[in-house]
Amino acid sequence: EVQLVESGGGLVQPGGSLRLSCAASGFTFSSYWMSWVRQAPGKGLEWVANIKQDGSEKYYVDSVKGRFTISRDNAKNSLYLQMNSLRAEDTAVYYCARDVRGRRGSYYYYYMDVWGKGTTVTVSS
Amino acid sequence: QSVLTQPPSVSAAPGQKVTISCSGSSSNIGNNYVSWYQQLPGTAPKLLIYDNNKRPSGIPDRFSGSKSGTSATLGITGLQTGDEADYYCGTWDSSLRVLVFGGGTKLTVL
Numbered sequence: 001e002v003q004l005v006e007s008g009g010g011l012v013q014p015g016g017s018l019r020l021s022c023a024a025s026g027f028t029f030s031s032y033w034m035s036w037v038r039q040a041p042g043k044g045l046e047w048v049a050n051i052k053q054d055g056s057e058k059y060y061v062d063s064v065k066g067r068f069t070i071s072r073d074n075a076k077n078s079l080y081l082q083m084n085s086l087r088a089e090d091t092a093v094y095y096c097a098r099d100v101r102g103r104r105g106s107y108y109y110y111y112m113d114v115w116g117k118g119t120t121v122t123v124s125s
Numbered sequence: 126q127s128v129l130t131q132p133p134s135v136s137a138a139p140g141q142k143v144t145i146s147c148s149g150s151s152s153n154i155g156n157n158y159v160s161w162y163q164q165l166p167g168t169a170p171k172l173l174i175y176d177n178n179k180r181p182s183g184i185p186d187r188f189s190g191s192k193s194g195t196s197a198t199l200g201i202t203g204l205q206t207g208d209e210a211d212y213y214c215g216t217w218d219s220s221l222r223v224l225v226f227g228g229g230t231k232l233t234v235l
Contacts, residue, residue: 108217111160
């Protein structure tokens with residue numbers, strides 16, 4: 001069964017750090033781009049970051065650039081999100097997701113076909 | 126403020142049909158493929174439609190997607206109470222160079 005399981009969420013004070021993990025199983029992890037997507041309480045989905053199959057390319061939403069770092073360990077089938085200098089507005093459920101992306105002519109396709117159940121991050125004093 | 130615009134809510138009776146719109150621009154929907162996600166209460170999002178109108182294995186054909194210009198539409202026929210959920214559209218934005226989502230639409234089956 002294809003599965004993603006997040007862990008590492010919790011309560012942290014503003015300015016603190018947290019490291020999220022995502023364990024993948026049931027598919028060839030090293031063959032896929034992977035993303036983190038978050039959802040603040042009562043709000044919609046927001047893509048946070050993604051990483052190429054070999055880790056050579058990483059992209060972030062502007063609001064987390066310089067504070068969050070995405071990484072992966074293909075030998076351990078694991079994805080990570082190191083979150084530093086956390087702010088109240090980072091409070092959200094963080095989902096790990098498998099990317100399917102590419103280009104047909106001038107058109108891009110990009111969607112997430114497998115999602116984890118999420119881990120909750122609360123930034124509060 | 127989301128890059129893609131969806132109505133906050135829609136409603137219809139069981140057995141009826143409903144459509145959910147997703148409006149964007151030439152930098153996103155107009156020149157890229159659209160996907161749709163269903164998020165049942167308290168659960169993770171689930172891929173419903175990809176490449177504008179394709180359904181992953183296991184998604185019933187009651188769900189359909191279409192795209193015209195800079196707008197996309199999700200259609201659901203034969204509504205069931207189990208379809209009550211939040212629905213999100215998503216696509217690549219070639220100008221922002223990020224994946225963008227709509228703000229989400231809450232479907233109520235009366």
